[in-house]
Amino acid sequence: MLRDDRMLDELRRAVESASCTYADARYQVRDLISISVGKGVLEEVNASQTTGVGIRVLKNGSWGFASVNSTKKEDLLQAAKSAERIAELTSRARKTRSEGLAEAKLAKGSFRAQVRGPLEDVTTEEKMNTVVEAEKRMRAMDSRIVSARCSYNEIIDRKYFVSTDGGYFEMYDSKPEFRTAAVCMSGDEAVAGIEAIGVTGGWKDLFSKRDSLSTAESAVSKAVRLLEASHLKGGRGTVILDPSLVGLISHEAIGHTVEADFVKSGSVASQMMGQRVASELVTLVDSGASEYVSGAAGTLPVDDEGVLSRKIEIIRKGVMVGYLHDRETAKTFNVEPTGNARAFSYNDEPIIRMRNTYIEPGDWKMDELIEDTKSGYLLTGALNGEADANAEFMFAIQEAREINNGVLGKLFRGVTISGSAFEALSTVDAITREFQWDMGSGYCGKGQLAKVDGGGGYLRCRVLLGGR
Amino acid sequence: MDDDLLSICGRVVKAGEGLGAGEVEVFVASQSSIEASFENNEMKMAKRTVSSAAGIRVFRNRSLGFASVNSLDPDRLQRALKEAVALSKNAPADENNGLPSPRPLRAVSGLYDDEIEGMGEEDVLGRAQSMLASASRVDPRVAVDGGRFEAAVGKKAIMSSLGVEGSEDFSAIYYDIGAHAVDGGNVSSIDYRFDGTRVMREDDAEGIAVELANASIESLSARKLESHVGSVIFSPMAAIEVLLSPILFSVDSNSVQKGISRFRDKMGETVAADFISVTDDGTFPAGLSSSTFDREGVPHSQLKIVEDGKLRSFLYDAYTARKGHVESNGHAAGSPRSVPSIDATNIFVKPGGKPLDDIISAVKKGLLVQRFSGRVDPISGDFSGVAKGSRSIEGGSLQGAVKETLISGNVYDVLTRMNCLSKEIKRVMDFQLPHFAVDDISITGG
Numbered sequence: 001m002l003r004d005d006r007m008l009d010e011l012r013r014a015v016e017s018a019s020c021t022y023a024d025a026r027y028q029v030r031d032l033i034s035i036s037v038g039k040g041v042l043e044e045v046n047a048s049q050t051t052g053v054g055i056r057v058l059k060n061g062s063w064g065f066a067s068v069n070s071t072k073k074e075d076l077l078q079a080a081k082s083a084e085r086i087a088e089l090t091s092r093a094r095k096t097r098s099e100g101l102a103e104a105k106l107a108k109g110s111f112r113a114q115v116r117g118p119l120e121d122v123t124t125e126e127k128m129n130t131v132v133e134a135e136k137r138m139r140a141m142d143s144r145i146v147s148a149r150c151s152y153n154e155i156i157d158r159k160y161f162v163s164t165d166g167g168y169f170e171m172y173d174s175k176p177e178f179r180t181a182a183v184c185m186s187g188d189e190a191v192a193g194i195e196a197i198g199v200t201g202g203w204k205d206l207f208s209k210r211d212s213l214s215t216a217e218s219a220v221s222k223a224v225r226l227l228e229a230s231h232l233k234g235g236r237g238t239v240i241l242d243p244s245l246v247g248l249i250s251h252e253a254i255g256h257t258v259e260a261d262f263v264k265s266g267s268v269a270s271q272m273m274g275q276r277v278a279s280e281l282v283t284l285v286d287s288g289a290s291e292y293v294s295g296a297a298g299t300l301p302v303d304d305e306g307v308l309s310r311k312i313e314i315i316r317k318g319v320m321v322g323y324l325h326d327r328e329t330a331k332t333f334n335v336e337p338t339g340n341a342r343a344f345s346y347n348d349e350p351i352i353r354m355r356n357t358y359i360e361p362g363d364w365k366m367d368e369l370i371e372d373t374k375s376g377y378l379l380t381g382a383l384n385g386e387a388d389a390n391a392e393f394m395f396a397i398q399e400a401r402e403i404n405n406g407v408l409g410k411l412f413r414g415v416t417i418s419g420s421a422f423e424a425l426s427t428v429d430a431i432t433r434e435f436q437w438d439m440g441s442g443y444c445g446k447g448q449l450a451k452v453d454g455g456g457g458y459l460r461c462r463v464l465l466g467g468r
Numbered sequence: 469m470d471d472d473l474l475s476i477c478g479r480v481v482k483a484g485e486g487l488g489a490g491e492v493e494v495f496v497a498s499q500s501s502i503e504a505s506f507e508n509n510e511m512k513m514a515k516r517t518v519s520s521a522a523g524i525r526v527f528r529n530r531s532l533g534f535a536s537v538n539s540l541d542p543d544r545l546q547r548a549l550k551e552a553v554a555l556s557k558n559a560p561a562d563e564n565n566g567l568p569s570p571r572p573l574r575a576v577s578g579l580y581d582d583e584i585e586g587m588g589e590e591d592v593l594g595r596a597q598s599m600l601a602s603a604s605r606v607d608p609r610v611a612v613d614g615g616r617f618e619a620a621v622g623k624k625a626i627m628s629s630l631g632v633e634g635s636e637d638f639s640a641i642y643y644d645i646g647a648h649a650v651d652g653g654n655v656s657s658i659d660y661r662f663d664g665t666r667v668m669r670e671d672d673a674e675g676i677a678v679e680l681a682n683a684s685i686e687s688l689s690a691r692k693l694e695s696h697v698g699s700v701i702f703s704p705m706a707a708i709e710v711l712l713s714p715i716l717f718s719v720d721s722n723s724v725q726k727g728i729s730r731f732r733d734k735m736g737e738t739v740a741a742d743f744i745s746v747t748d749d750g751t752f753p754a755g756l757s758s759s760t761f762d763r764e765g766v767p768h769s770q771l772k773i774v775e776d777g778k779l780r781s782f783l784y785d786a787y788t789a790r791k792g793h794v795e796s797n798g799h800a801a802g803s804p805r806s807v808p809s810i811d812a813t814n815i816f817v818k819p820g821g822k823p824l825d826d827i828i829s830a831v832k833k834g835l836l837v838q839r840f841s842g843r844v845d846p847i848s849g850d851f852s853g854v855a856k857g858s859r860s861i862e863g864g865s866l867q868g869a870v871k872e873t874l875i876s877g878n879v880y881d882v883l884t885r886m887n888c889l890s891k892e893i894k895r896v897m898d899f900q901l902p903h904f905a906v907d908d909i910s911i912t913g914g
Contacts, residue, residue: 034806039726042559044807047551048536049544052519065515069538086514086589090504093511093593125558132560147726183728183847190728190847234695234874234912265508266611266650347517386841389613389648389658392872394854396843416842416852418874447614466852466874466912 007071008170011053011162014076018084020059022101024163025080026304027053027071028346033119035128036151037135044151045128052346055079059087061097067347102330104337106167107302113173114294117204119154127152130178134216138182141220144227146190147183150216152176155451159304167306175199175297175451176206177441180216182223191413193223194381194398196441198451200290200299208295222381222398229413232400232467238376239417240369240403240460244438245395247454248382250284251357251439253393253421256446258314258322259340259352260329267389268422272320278425279461280318283360287311288339290437296356296453297440302339304350309339315425326352348448359456362431366458369430371406373460378403379417382439391421400465416466424461432457473498473540474635477627480524480545485629489526489533489553491567492629495763495804496522496540499622502589504596507614509604511597514589523804524549528556530565536805568786568796570631573767578754580621581667584639587619595619595673599645602674606681607649609688613658615645617673624804632765640666640756643673649684656687657871659839659857661705664897666754683838683857690871693860693913699834699887700875700909701827701861704894706837707904710844710851712815714879715746717846719773719781720810721788721799728847730880734779740883742777743820750798750813757898763800763808771797773812777884785810817901820889827890827905829864835911836861837875844879852876855911874912882906 007027015023029051036044052069053076064086066079091097131150138148154176162168177198184191195218199205210218241249256262257269264270278284288309290296302308305327312322325333326341329352341350370378381398400412439454477494484492498520505512522545523536533556535548596617603612618641625635644662648655661676702710714730723729731739750768752758761767764786772780784792785800785808801811828836835858842853855875860867890903 038722041562042532044534045532045555045559046534046536046806047548047555048805049548050538052538062511063513065513067515067517067519069519082516086516089589089593090511090514093504093597096510124555128558147728185727190845192845192847234876261507262613265613266648266655268655271653271655347519349513349515384843388856390655392657392854394842394874396852414845414850414852416874418854419872447616464872464874464912466876 007160008162008168010071010073010076011160014055014080015162015164017077018057018080020057020084020087022058022164023056023080024161024305025053025055026343026346027160029158031156033124033127033154035131037131038149039147040135040139050345053079054343054346054349055083056349057083057087058098059084060091062087062091062094064090065349098328099331101327102337104307104327106306107169107308108167109169111169111171111301113200115174115202115205117202119156119174119176119202122203130212134180134212137213138180138216138220141217142224144184144224145182145220146185149181151179161304161306163306169302169306171302174202176203178206178212178215179441180219182220184223184227186227191223191226193219193221193226195219198297198440199295200297201295205295225411226399226413229411232412232415232465234466236462237465238373238460238462240373240376240378240458242380242458243436243455244382245379245397246359246456246459247357247439248385248395249393249421249424250359250456251354251444251452251454252385253387253391254284254314255286255354255357256387257389257391258324260323260325260333261352262389263323264329268391269320275320276318277320277422278315278318279428281362281428281431282315282318282425283313284315285311285313285360286324286354286357288355290356292435293437296437298355298452300355303341304343305341307337307339307341309355312338324352324354326350342450344448344450351446353446353450354444354452356437356453358454359431359459361433361435361457364430364432366432366434369432369458369460370403370408373403374405376403377401378408379415387421393421394418414467417463418466419464424463427462428459430460473623473625474627474633476540477625480549481627481629483546484526484549487549487553490528491526493525493567494522495626497622497624497804498540499620501618501620502587502592503616503618504593505614505616506596506600506612509612511593511600514593516589521804522548524552525807526552526556527565527567528553530561530563531556531559532565533559534807564787564791566786566790567628567630568632568764568766570633571767573634573760576751576758576760578666579758580637581639583668584619584641585621592617592619599643599673599677603645603647603677603681606678607685609649609651610681610684611648611650613646613648617641617643626761626765628765634761634765636760640664641668641671645677645680647680647684649688651688654688656684656690657856659683659687662897663895664756666756670754687857687869690869693870693873693911695913696833696911697908698911699831699905699907701836702904703838704896704901704903706840707901708896708899709840711879711883711904712899714844714846714849715774716812719783721782721784721792722810724782725788725791730849731779737779738777738884739779740774740777741886743889744774744777744883744886745818746774747772747816748783748812748814749816752814755814755898757813762798763802766796766798766800768798768813783810783812814898819891819893819902822888822891824890824892824903827888827903828861828866831861831864834861835870835873835875836866849878849880851879876910
């Protein structure tokens with residue numbers, strides 16, 4: 001049952017006013033709360049609301065897009081007209097024409113994120129206290145903590161969508177995040193411990209695995225532990241990647257290369273369809289659903305072209321089998337759209353983005369995996385990363401624990417891993433059964449932001465390690 | 469129109485005082501932009517965005533409340549104001565909270581260009597098309613992944629209950645381009661360039677497109693390098709990432725007051741080689757980060773950050789200035805959508821005396837690093853990452869491109885033992901800086 005038929009009617013009137021091949025309109029109301037405390041100081045408390053309509057028109061084989069921060073009837077009609085005119089102008093500038101949009105299973109109805117403890121039911125005061133107390137706990141825990149920082153963010157989106165070919169939906173989405181960072185100093189050297197979580201869900205979902213204070217304590221323990229850690233000498237080696245790193249490699253190093261817009265421009269994956277690109281233990285997936293464990297931050301039932309989300313295998317048992325599409329690239333590649341067209345804000349046009357990207361779990365137990373490792377490192381906690389169209393990646397890691405004859409040993413910090421992701425995944429010889437999402441506190445950037453998640457089991461492979 | 473923005477601010481400030489908000493500040497902006505993008509060697513689309521935003525900050529009994537809205541509609545502004553006041557009632561008090569007092573503003577030139585205002589969708593599409601054509605013309609193996617050209621004009625205004633008042637018109641163009649090269653199954657690393665300016669006469673969109681296309685072709689023949697300790701020359705783009713960003717972190721008064729700045733107790737002391745001078749100038753004519761006033765209505769100035777290797781100043785906003793018992797030097801930054809944060813404005817690094825070619829000739833074995841992709845920890849100064857689009861140097865001459873090559877070291881150490889800076893400088897957005905050359909850097913091959 002739709003709650004705001006009136007809004008959908010306004011949008012429908014606007015898109016139908018354009019003389020074109022296709023048009024869609026998206027009205028988005030975004031309520032955002034950000035609270036941030038650093039070293040006892042409330043640095044930010046921000047309640048912000050963003051509303052507006054984005055209208056997209058396909059005409060003469062080209063796209064036009066216009067947005068307005070208003071819902072007035074005349075403004076919507078004006079925006080539709082502007083988008084139509086821009087499509088005409090763009091068409092004159094192009095050598096080629098869009099082949100149009102692939103048929104898709106279009107949404108017709110209402111969608112609501114699964115939420116335990118709606119964020120609207122928790123007062124801003126309680127949210128503020130949670131952040132203030134967590135930050136205070138961090139500083140109180142250990143005298144070596146010179147700086148602590150804690151923040152909470154929530155995005156609550158209400159979206160209304162209409163397309164000229166019959167798709168329409170109304171959606172409620174709720175994505176909170178909680179981050180803690182503790183910094184220790186040893187002389188001139190600073191060492192940070194970071195713990196962060198982001199989910200699709202409510203207040204209870206955000207803290208279902210660990211409450212705010214335990215999260216803060218864990219960041220402090222990590223910083224203190226790392227203070228005693230040494231630096232690694234670089235070289236190629238065997239490593240066990242934790243779910244955050246498995247998510248990062250799946251998303252950043254592989255996922256982007258299989259986004260059909262990048263494939264079209266000749267990403268390394270454009271030559272790989274049907275080929276063996278990884279160990280046969282590797283099945284790599286992008287899904288709008290939160291597989292295995294609920295609450296993944298990239299969860300999305302329907303995309304911003306009104307296409308119902310599908311679970312897409314990118315690599316099946318080591319062989320590349322799928323790319324990620326919007327309706328336009330799906331038409332070009334003659335496949336069914338995958339539900340990967342996403343727009344962050346009302347004034348962003350939908351582009352191909354990932355959702356929850358992961359590697360299917362294996363059948364190893366974690367302790368067996370460590371016991372089985374003669375010499376290597378257990379790497380935990382992704383710090384940041386970047387990767388290229390050729391799948392060459394570089395990730396910074398919080399903690400590296402040496403493994404010697406199946407026993408965990410010395411701790412190292414400041415470690416990076418790099419190499420070709422496909423080469424690294426070709427060396428995978430073990431994946432654990434236990435599965436986690438662990439990338440949900442961050443955002444993916446591709447000209448515009450997107451909430452995504454990533455994860456998997458613990459995975460053993462060989463990479464190039466960098467130290468100091 | 470400026471008067472309109474100021475009168476909108478005035479009404480909110482007055483309403484805020486009526487609600488017992490204590491100190492009230494309203495920062496508003498309205499903007500109109502046209503952007504044309506290209507993707508996969510073809511024009512993609514254009515878009516027009518008309519937007520406005522207001523940020524309302526209140527301090528009630530030294531407690532912060534802030535709300536923002538993407539509209540100048542009176543009802544929504546009123547709702548945001550109430551939200552900000554409500555938040556301030558629950559927020560902890562802080563003795564250093566409060567708005568700055570008004571100070572006289574001086575006009576800054578080159579903030580607005582009528583030519584940018586006059587650009588329509590066709591003009592912007594034309595500029596983007598020309599970037600794409602310039603890159604494609606270099607070599608058929610160049611694959612342009614994407615890019616854009618954007619022209620924006622707008623107005624902003626600020627007013628506070630303490631009497632701060634300012635408004636200005638602004639214009640800007642921004643452009644970026646990403647590409648790689650493909651030769652059969654040989655795919656190069658993806659690379660990109662970006663820049664922007666306030667005035668059309670400094671538009672160099674085609675220039676960066678050609679530079680990128682040439683770099684992409686060069687990196688097709690990339691080879692792995694043996695690990696060694698050698699000289700590294702950082703391009704202006706790599707220097708911003710590896711060297712300047714940690715300096716700017718360390719002169720941010722927030723980092724200083726939190727005790728996480730390496731420069732926290734180094735005022736007046738040597739922090740870099742004696743030929744390194746870094747200046748921040750928010751009044752530079754037509755600078756991308758130039759403005760008559762900062763995010764709190766405080767005027768910008770020309771500020772020496774590092775002079776002949778010695779630390780000269782930190783960057784303050786009203787909060788950290790009060791905490792540090794000094795005056796704000798106009799470094800509150802940010803949009804109306806969030807509370808002010810501290811940031812640098814336009815950054816200038818004084819060039820050296822040697823041409824880049826001479827610097828390269830003097831290198832026995834090393835690397836010319838175009839772009840850096842990796843981690844720079846501004847606290848410890850440790851950096852470790854991949855040298856992207858980079859070329860090796862042997863026996864004083866530039867060799868081919870390298871791949872999977874890591875460089876690592878410590879920024880604060882590198883700054884003090886810097887070898888030299890190039891005579892040539894380059895603008896990258898709001899930075900103008902030379903190449904930086906240093907010896908004895910750990911270079912790890914793949």
